[in-house]
Amino acid sequence: MSMNEDKIMNIALVGVGGMGESTRGSYAGIPGANVALLVDANEDVCRRAAEAMQVDRWSTSFEDALAPDIDIVDISTPNHYHAAQAIAALNAGKQVLIQKPLAPSVEEAERIVEAARRSGKQAGMYMSYFDNPLFYEIKDIIDQGLLGEVSSVRARAGANSADFVKPGNWRNSAEKTGGGALIQMALHPLNMVQWLVGRQVEQVTAFSHNRMSPLIGGDDVTVATCYLDGGILAAVEASYCSYEFTLSVYGTKGFITVSENTRVELVLGDAYEGSFIRYGKPRQVEHLSFPNLSVSRVRLDDNPHDQHATFVKAMQRGEPAPIPVDIGLRDLRIVKAIYRAAEERAIVDLRESVG
Ligand SMILES: NC(=O)c1ccc[n+]([C@@H]2O[C@H](COP(=O)([O-])OP(=O)(O)OC[C@H]3O[C@@H](n4cnc5c(N)ncnc54)[C@H](O)[C@@H]3O)[C@@H](O)[C@H]2O)c1
Numbered sequence: 001m002s003m004n005e006d007k008i009m010n011i012a013l014v015g016v017g018g019m020g021e022s023t024r025g026s027y028a029g030i031p032g033a034n035v036a037l038l039v040d041a042n043e044d045v046c047r048r049a050a051e052a053m054q055v056d057r058w059s060t061s062f063e064d065a066l067a068p069d070i071d072i073v074d075i076s077t078p079n080h081y082h083a084a085q086a087i088a089a090l091n092a093g094k095q096v097l098i099q100k101p102l103a104p105s106v107e108e109a110e111r112i113v114e115a116a117r118r119s120g121k122q123a124g125m126y127m128s129y130f131d132n133p134l135f136y137e138i139k140d141i142i143d144q145g146l147l148g149e150v151s152s153v154r155a156r157a158g159a160n161s162a163d164f165v166k167p168g169n170w171r172n173s174a175e176k177t178g179g180g181a182l183i184q185m186a187l188h189p190l191n192m193v194q195w196l197v198g199r200q201v202e203q204v205t206a207f208s209h210n211r212m213s214p215l216i217g218g219d220d221v222t223v224a225t226c227y228l229d230g231g232i233l234a235a236v237e238a239s240y241c242s243y244e245f246t247l248s249v250y251g252t253k254g255f256i257t258v259s260e261n262t263r264v265e266l267v268l269g270d271a272y273e274g275s276f277i278r279y280g281k282p283r284q285v286e287h288l289s290f291p292n293l294s295v296s297r298v299r300l301d302d303n304p305h306d307q308h309a310t311f312v313k314a315m316q317r318g319e320p321a322p323i324p325v326d327i328g329l330r331d332l333r334i335v336k337a338i339y340r341a342a343e344e345r346a347i348v349d350l351r352e353s354v355g
Helices: 019-027 043-053 062-066 079-091 106-119 133-143 181-185 187-197 307-317 325-344
Strands: 009-014 033-039 072-075 095-099 123-126 150-158 201-209 221-228 233-239 246-251 254-259 263-267 286-289
Touching (some): 009 019, 009 307, 019 043, 019 307, 033 043, 033 307, 106 325, 150 181, 181 187, 181 233, 187 221, 187 233, 187 246, 221 325
Antiparallel strands (some): 150 246
């Protein structure tokens, strides 16, 4: 083990309410991760988080995250703050981990990628679904050819925003989020689909509207059809007025579906023995259930895929961020292409530049 791997990383968590609340918890058990500072614009939220985590240093001012002793700045603030905060942190020599989406606009996302390149520091994305071990086994199943040749994919992510978006929430504004349901919800399936099949979205067309969600700026349902390189077709749906994540991959020898509530349904061409997914009767439908591995919340004592742990480890070793911001920029371009396709009733080709 090199000296570097023993290095204690001082971490500033920026935005500790909302999603940051669950982020906070996962740092507790990471070797070498010292949560040194909490920052939140809301003083009450910040003080309560500091008490809960027993962290002495907390602040309502982002500038404090640029203090010389801070190594990593973890940004969980609303989308429209990501660029200014990430770029300031990179310019101050910090490594940065950023919640999805990278930023509301491609232009801001490009500036983050450029700041990372210029600083020589690492900037990575936190994509919560990658905490889930099931997806790594599904990728393994696809890579081993147990689905045969993949022909198509269907994926959707949804939540009923009426349950959690109130007047005054930043999600009221399409400018602040950068869209609506599609940018907030469908980044996960868009990203996951490309990673699972090892292909990139090249062309998109879509319908997108807001029919039921007056408190959401932008769309509340979008359904897109994507053409991936190599000819795989993907149907991707985002909803801000209904729940349920579901993702299915179809191939010539079988299919696999994973759903929000810990269900996996599959038919494979041959047996598979993973740590979680076990399949013994080729070409027969199997239904599996994983109560600890809900898509939005992984409950494992020791999760080898916890992204905060893998990011900290990569920084200790001087390695690249596990999910670099370039991926966030790529996915943002796809999101914007889908919005444009819906608006223009057209097919948008990502191989031409999309801004
Ligand atoms: N599954 C997921 O991956 C997932 C789920 C929810 C949210 N998110 C992402 O997390 C980010 C935050 O979303 P949220 O739902 O937690 O929002 P939120 O509004 O619930 O919470 C944001 C927190 O940031 C604080 N804050 C606001 N402006 C700030 C500033 N300028 N500096 C410091 N603190 C500030 C707020 O006081 C609040 O505590 C967004 O980018 C969102 O897309 C990801």
